[in-house]
Amino acid sequence: MDDDFSPHRWEIEVWHEWLRVSPTGAELRAWWTDERTDRTGPDDEERHRERLAEILTRAAPRDCAALGLGCSRRVDRPCRDPRLCRQDPPAGSRLRSGPVPGACSSFIDCWSPLGLRVKFSGNDRHRAVHLRLGPPVDPVGVWVDGVRIAPDLWLDESGYWLDDRFYVVEASGPDDHPEQLIPSMGHLGCSIMTVVVHDVERATTQVLVPEAGENWTWPVLRVTDGTFRVYADEAALEADTPDRILPAAPPVRSRPRHG
Structure with a gap:
């Protein structure tokens, strides 16, 4: 260097x-x-x-x-x-x-x-x-x-941990989203974002792509009662109005030893 x-x-x-x-x-x-x-x-x-x-x-x-x-x-x-x-x-x-x-x-x-x-x-x-x-x-x-993770996506330069198990990072959203503006003064040059979640226990990655009507401008992910909750932005998080709720995979349990 x-x-x-x-x-x-x-x-x-x-x-x-x-x-x-x-x-x-x-x-x-x-x-x-x-x-x-x-x-x-x-x-x-x-x-x-x-x-x-x-x-x-x-x-x-x-x-x-x-x-x-x-x-x-x-x-x-x-x-x-x-x-x-x-x-x-x-x-x-x-x-x-x-x-x-x-x-x-x-x-x-x-x-x-x-x-x-x-x-x-x-x-x-x-x-x-x-x-x-x-x-x-x-x-x-x-x-x-x-x-x-997600090598084919345009990923953000930072992310965050949830429950010491899930790592969350934003990526540029779909070009065909009705509210997408490219180039944009928004994050990653986009106005609509995708959410990428990596589960370190299962070594699996989920890509959550917003649908029409899901305007994820600054999306926030939370884990609540075994579910992922995707909020469009901080205001939606404060109001507790998630755009999407989906199941989060349960933790991997250690197998009991025998003998």
Whole structure:
């Protein structure tokens, strides 16, 4: 990565101890310092960025913090209290915003053209990675626990977790929707959005496409009583008037052991 863009230019000595005991963190740092002398075309560059996504799907929050990425505390600067954030998080900790032991639960790179965001679920069990696969006009790839989701859709650069099980991200809506305007000043250049939901327990992805009359301008998904509820926007959420209610797959139960 060009030194002008690499977030690791904020070298913090205190993180070296963590990198010595984190093979993934050291591997992640090596990716950033790779001079990329063997990449001569867009295909090579895309594979190189996919390699970054693969490393990040194994990374811990402290690996991201040690790299110098912005976090939920301050997206535009690296960790400012590494002596605290490098400590082990307490057992059973939920989503974190630092400075806090274990570092924050979300990270963003504001300094490069990668469009990189990493979002961890509670207890750091799962992670979602958003990464632009080429120049700023190219689409964003999204990986959840190493699975690339909805690769044929134009996905948003960020998303959110529901119940530490479902990862939700918006995508550009259908061209033939009666209220769709393309190009638009709205989100992703569209006025109507699609909702993509990935279930980490079942490793399955659902694509919820709005029908005529479902004007999903800023859709919000919630899980209530075993159902997905899709709201057209924040106002519909506040009024509790979902456009669509559909069953959510039940949790995967562990099989009892015998003998």
